[in-house]
Amino acid sequence: xxxxxxxxxxxxxxxxxxxxxxxxxxxxxxxxxxxxxxxxxxxxxxxxxxxxxxxxxxxxxxxxxxxxxxxxxxxxxxxxxxxxxxx
Amino acid sequence: xxxxxxxxxxxxxxxxxxxxxxxxxxxxxxxxxxxxxxxxxxxxxxxxxxxxxxxxxxxxxxxxxxxxxxxxxxxxxxxxxxxxxxxxxxxxxxxxxxxxxxxxxxxxxxxxxxxxxxxxxxxxxxxxxxxxxxxxxxxxxxxxxxxxxxxxxxxxxxxxxxxxxxxxxxxxxxxxxxxxxxxxxxxxxxxxxxxxxxxxxxxxxxxxxxxxxxxxxxxxxxxxxxxxxxxxxxxxxxxxxxxxxxxxxxxxxxxxxxxxxxxxxxxxxxxxxxxxxxxxxxxxxxxxxxxxxxxxxxxxxxxxxxxxxxxxxxxxxxxxxxxxxx
Numbered sequence: 001x002x003x004x005x006x007x008x009x010x011x012x013x014x015x016x017x018x019x020x021x022x023x024x025x026x027x028x029x030x031x032x033x034x035x036x037x038x039x040x041x042x043x044x045x046x047x048x049x050x051x052x053x054x055x056x057x058x059x060x061x062x063x064x065x066x067x068x069x070x071x072x073x074x075x076x077x078x079x080x081x082x083x084x085x086x087x
Numbered sequence: 088x089x090x091x092x093x094x095x096x097x098x099x100x101x102x103x104x105x106x107x108x109x110x111x112x113x114x115x116x117x118x119x120x121x122x123x124x125x126x127x128x129x130x131x132x133x134x135x136x137x138x139x140x141x142x143x144x145x146x147x148x149x150x151x152x153x154x155x156x157x158x159x160x161x162x163x164x165x166x167x168x169x170x171x172x173x174x175x176x177x178x179x180x181x182x183x184x185x186x187x188x189x190x191x192x193x194x195x196x197x198x199x200x201x202x203x204x205x206x207x208x209x210x211x212x213x214x215x216x217x218x219x220x221x222x223x224x225x226x227x228x229x230x231x232x233x234x235x236x237x238x239x240x241x242x243x244x245x246x247x248x249x250x251x252x253x254x255x256x257x258x259x260x261x262x263x264x265x266x267x268x269x270x271x272x273x274x275x276x277x278x279x280x281x282x283x284x285x286x287x288x289x290x291x292x293x294x295x296x297x298x299x300x301x302x303x304x305x306x307x308x309x310x311x312x313x314x315x316x317x318x319x320x321x322x323x324x325x326x327x328x329x330x331x332x333x334x335x336x337x338x339x340x341x342x343x344x345x346x347x348x349x350x351x352x353x354x355x356x357x358x359x360x361x362x363x364x365x366x367x368x369x370x371x372x373x374x375x376x377x378x379x380x381x382x383x384x385x386x387x388x389x390x391x392x393x394x395x396x397x398x399x400x401x402x403x404x405x406x407x408x409x410x411x412x413x
Contacts, residue, residue, distance in 0.1 A: 039394050043227040047247040063218070063244055066226050 122148030129166030151178030261297025291396025
């Protein structure tokens with residue numbers, strides 16, 4: 001079944017809230033919020049996020065895909081995952 | 088207006104004298120100690136600090152420490168000894184390999200590398216590297232590079248658990264050295280020097296409570312190019328002044344630029360100076376032989392590293408006021 005972008009956004013947001021915000025949902029980023037500009041996720045956080053994306057969605061993220069266009073916001077991540085899964 | 092490398096030029100004698108006055112005042116008035124400990128790595132920064140301290144306080148008030156371990160370069164001890172010999176202060180050799188073995192530093196690091204290369208073992212060498220900043224707009228995500236006993240080089244991006252464990256294990260080296268520096272400081276009633284240059288201090292190229300811990304940091308305001316010039320001015324041995332910056336921490340040779348800065352130190356210095364002085368990327372791009380877009384990327388990387396580094400400069404977070412302590 002094809003992934004739905006809003007479902008991915010919801011799951012990514014839940015991962016961020018749980019792992020980077022100690023469960024504080026009130027601080028959850030909006031879909032378009034840039035992680036770099038807000039300092040929400042640093043390069044170690046990106047590594048953790050990518051490992052979670054790979055295990056959750058069964059995708060392999062190549063080195064040249066580690067770019068802000070794919071990973072710098074919840075919306076960018078959802079679009080990237082859906083694109084990569086061919087959804 | 089275009090700028091060039093001459094913006095980093097200093098009146099070396101005037102600056103040396105200003106720093107020496109600050110060292111004398113800092114050690115006697117603020118720290119109330121009888122001298123300083125300088126950990127000598129054989130690199131330009133610690134050599135420059137040793138030269139400044141010997142000039143400021145006199146060689147009797149400086150004690151050098153040579154602390155190589157099994158991954159250090161073969162020439163490390165000879166180079167660091169040439170500094171204590173040149174400036175005439177006493178020093179002690181502390182081989183830290185047995186301490187690191189007791190901490191299982193190498194074992195923990197190698198276990199982490201085996202998460203990526205299961206066959207990694209005796210006879211293999213390793214280092215961790217960043218992607219080239221100018222090659223792609225990628226994140227600062229580390230890869231591990233290994234050399235097999237047959238000489239084959241392999242590279243693999245690090246998953247978070249392996250990356251964090253390699254760094255955590257390797258940080259034992261800097262923290263062990265700092266522990267010994269404070270042992271000798273306590274026994275001599277001396278203060279401990281830190282030897283970061285401006286690039287390292289600003290961009291977080293140090294280990295918190297490791298080489299980042301110190302009572303006085305005499306060259307933290309100097310760009311690395313200025314440290315080289317100052318070292319030559321003060322008579323630091325040529326072999327050290329001509330040596331490329333290395334981390335001397337991993338078993339495979341590792342330049343500081345591939346480990347952390349992603350640009351060699353001279354253009355990195357100029358980028359940092361230009362950013363600190365509000366110079367537009369286009370105005371400095373020519374001197375760097377880069378495009379304005381590439382300089383913008385370096386500027387963004389500087390901001391990103393400053394954000395990541397903030398934690399390393401912070402005092403402990405208190406959860407209530409203690410007004411009596413400032």
